[in-house]
Amino acid sequence: MAKPSPQDRKYTKEHEWAKADGAGTVTMGITDHAQELLTDVVYVELPAVGRKVRQQEPIAVVESVKSVSDVYAPVSGEVIEVNQALEASPELVNKDAFGAGWIARIRMEAPAELDGLMTADQYEEHIKASPH
Amino acid sequence: MKKTPLYERHLALGAAMTEFGGWAMPVQYTSVIEEHRNTRTLAGLFDVCHMGEIEIRGPQALELLQWVMSRNLAGQRVGEMKLSAITNEKGGIIDDVTVYRRAEDHYMVVTNAATREGDLEWILRARRERGWDRASVTDRSDAIGKVDIQGPLAQNILAEIVEGDLSALRFYHAMDTRVAGMPALVSRSGYTGEDGFEVYTEAARIGEIWDLLMRLGDPHGMKPAGLGARDTLRLEAGMMLFGNEMCPAVTPFEVVYGWITDLDKEFIGRDALIKQKESGVRKKLVGFELIDRGIARHGYPVLAGAEKIGEVTSGTFSPTLGKAIGLAFVPVRFKEPGTVLEIEIRGQRAKAMVVPLPFYQRRR
Numbered sequence: 169m170a171k172p173s174p175q176d177r178k179y180t181k182e183h184e185w186a187k188a189d190g191a192g193t194v195t196m197g198i199t200d201h202a203q204e205l206l207t208d209v210v211y212v213e214l215p216a217v218g219r220k221v222r223q224q225e226p227i228a229v230v231e232s233v234k235s236v237s238d239v240y241a242p243v244s245g246e247v248i249e250v251n252q253a254l255e256a257s258p259e260l261v262n263k264d265a266f267g268a269g270w271i272a273r274i275r276m277e278a279p280a281e282l283d284g285l286m287t288a289d290q291y292e293e294h295i296k297a298s299p300h
Numbered sequence: 301m302k303k304t305p306l307y308e309r310h311l312a313l314g315a316a317m318t319e320f321g322g323w324a325m326p327v328q329y330t331s332v333i334e335e336h337r338n339t340r341t342l343a344g345l346f347d348v349c350h351m352g353e354i355e356i357r358g359p360q361a362l363e364l365l366q367w368v369m370s371r372n373l374a375g376q377r378v379g380e381m382k383l384s385a386i387t388n389e390k391g392g393i394i395d396d397v398t399v400y401r402r403a404e405d406h407y408m409v410v411t412n413a414a415t416r417e418g419d420l421e422w423i424l425r426a427r428r429e430r431g432w433d434r435a436s437v438t439d440r441s442d443a444i445g446k447v448d449i450q451g452p453l454a455q456n457i458l459a460e461i462v463e464g465d466l467s468a469l470r471f472y473h474a475m476d477t478r479v480a481g482m483p484a485l486v487s488r489s490g491y492t493g494e495d496g497f498e499v500y501t502e503a504a505r506i507g508e509i510w511d512l513l514m515r516l517g518d519p520h521g522m523k524p525a526g527l528g529a530r531d532t533l534r535l536e537a538g539m540m541l542f543g544n545e546m547c548p549a550v551t552p553f554e555v556v557y558g559w560i561t562d563l564d565k566e567f568i569g570r571d572a573l574i575k576q577k578e579s580g581v582r583k584k585l586v587g588f589e590l591i592d593r594g595i596a597r598h599g600y601p602v603l604a605g606a607e608k609i610g611e612v613t614s615g616t617f618s619p620t621l622g623k624a625i626g627l628a629f630v631p632v633r634f635k636e637p638g639t640v641l642e643i644e645i646r647g648q649r650a651k652a653m654v655v656p657l658p659f660y661q662r663r664r
Contacts, residue, residue: 208333210617211595211624213646229646231595233332233617234528255593 170201172292174266178242178282179291182224185266186242192279196242197251197270198230198261201295206232209261214250215272221247223281228271230261239271243281249273304349305445305506315526321413321543323350325527332528336619339492339533340662343451344525345513348498349506352416352441354409354423360435361405368426369399370552370569372562376401381472381487384560385552386419387569391576392548395419396540396557400474400487408440408485408500412542416441426568445506449513449522450496450533452662457517458497461509462486466497480512491530493537494662532616535625538587538658544598545585545613545627551576554629555585556657583610584635587657588643590624592650596643602628603642603649609634612643618659625659626652 173179177187183202186194203209213229221227221241228239250272254260261269276282286294301324310317315326326347328335338344356365365373371384378401386395395415400408411419420439427435449458459466463478466486474487482505490496501509514524525533531541538556540546545555551569552561553576563574590596595617602610615626634641639654 207328207331210333211593213594231617233532233619234327236595236597 170199170204170295171266173199173201173288175288177288178285179288179294180240180242180285181294182240183295184240184242186274186282186285188282189273193248193273193275194243194245194282195270195273196227198239198265199291200265203262203265203269206230206235206237207262208232208234209258212254212258212261212271214252214254215247217247217250219247221245221274241274242285243274243276243278245274245277247272248275302350304347305503306347306349306447306510309507309510310347313524315524318527320527321350323413325350326524328526328528329524332526332532333619335523335525335529336532338521338523339451339525339529340494340620341452343449343453343457343496343517343520343522344492344529345510345517345522346448346450346525346530347510348446348448349503350413351446352411352413352419352439353444353446353500354411354416354420355438355440356407356409356423356435357438358405358435360432361407364423364427364430364432364435364437365399365407365409366565367430367567368423369397370557370561370567370573371399372565373399373401374565378403379473379475381474381489382560385546385557386422387552387567387573388548389569389572390548391551391569391572393542393546393550393552393555393557394422394548396542396546398489400485402474402476402485415542443503444500445503445509446498446500447506447510447513448490448492448496448498449517450490450492450525451494451522453517453520453522454494454496457513457520457522458486458499460516461512480509482509484509491537491539492533493539493658493660494533531614532619535614535616535627536618536620536658536660538660540585540627541614551581553577553581554583581632583629584632585613585627586630586635586654587659588626588628588641588652589621589655589659590626590643590650590652591640592652594645594648594650595624596626596628596645596650596652601644602630603644604634610641620660630654
């Protein structure tokens with residue numbers, strides 16, 4: 169069973185999470201539910217630091233043995249840091265999707281976008297309604 | 301979608317299901333990597349009921365098989381099993397199959413799932429055209445169920461329910477025996493690169509054998525394994541998959557099936573293959589390891605400069621080797637191990653190196 173979605177962050181329908189770090193930046197990753205669906209993450213293609221992304225634009229690619237999945241930017245902004253640890257240990261996404269398996273940090277261009285994302289409770293409802 | 305007799309068991313085990321060759325099959329029960337490693341180190345149990353079985357019997361059975369198979373079966377003894385290609389008039393591969401000789405005039409051809417009906421029509425057509433009415437051709441696929449038990453502990457587990465001495469059964473040999481009291485055909489063979497067995501019995505009884513093996517295998521650490529692990533296991537072992545590496549536009553010499561193609565005997569496609577052998581193949585299937593990061597998958601282009609020179613046919617992350625591996629068609633001048641290739645992965649170029657096959661070989 170997937171770990172509960174932490175209350176301290178926001179969620180997208182495509183199973184990304186975004187957590188405000190203060191000072192207008194967010195850390196983002198994929199949810200535990202998403203990693204459970206993927207299983208066996210063996211490669212994560214990270215974005216370049218400095219890249220500008222629009223909300224809902226592909227920002228990273230997560231590959232399991234069997235599948236290739238896009239990860240979408242939960243908010244618009246500039247990539248200011250990526251999780252280099254995933255290059256050597258992509259399985260961190262499976263082990264700790266909400267923590268050590270984070271993907272990137274984004275300096276938000278329009279912080280209001282974050283307010284438009286789902287709360288943890290709304291996200292849990294969403295995956296109950298459409299598990300895939 | 302067709303369901304195998306084990307379908308409900310897969311659901312009960314919580315398997316993720318996928319479509320393969322028109323069948324609903326388990327892709328994984330827990331994790332492809334876990335199931336892969338478990339098969340390499342202990343044992344894995346696979347539902348392969350989707351594969352086709354065509355029985356060919358009678359005094360002209362061998363004649364008919366010799367005409368449709370690229371492999372020379374003249375020396376095949378009762379109890380032996382042979383890998384062969386079926387080729388069309390142009391030498392293109394329409395399936396790769398195993399042929400069991402079960403008795404003097406009794407053969408069983410095991411086909412891929414998606415090619416079963418085509419193979420049957422093909423063999424029936426050859427029989428009709430050549431007037432070999434003393435060879436009977438029967439599709440037994442629906443009546444026969446099949447499981448593979450693979451891995452270093454497969455023999456220990458299966459031996460508990462097989463009549464006769466399983467340890468005396470040699471690689472690519474089969475015995476007609478009883479499994480859990482039911483008439484069955486057991487061969488030492490498989491599609492994983494490990495020691496292991498393929499078990500055929502009545503479709504209506506295959507569930508009992510599955511259940512018994514699950515129970516007996518459990519204390520040994522055996523686990524069910526899905527098509528995901530079957531694919532990574534076969535790829536590491538350098539084995540090809542029809543539909544990926546092979547199709548009617550590809551000949552045995554372009555892949556690694558020269559050794560099962562005997563141009564000294566008559567068979568459909570022989571003339572075209574003789575010509576190709578004389579002029580030499582232009583493209584060749586090679587194994588590669590990615591040097592750069594990423595995973596090169598089925599259909600990704602192989603590049604030389606701006607030009608597309610080939611294509612990846614299968615590619616994955618190898619759980620055993622811990623790196624990305626694959627098979628690709630390249631022009632022959634790129635086929636030597638050590639050659640560096642460029643593969644386009646989502647618009648970016650990744651370097652790969654041609655390596656000898658197989659990627660993985662078990663210690664014997």
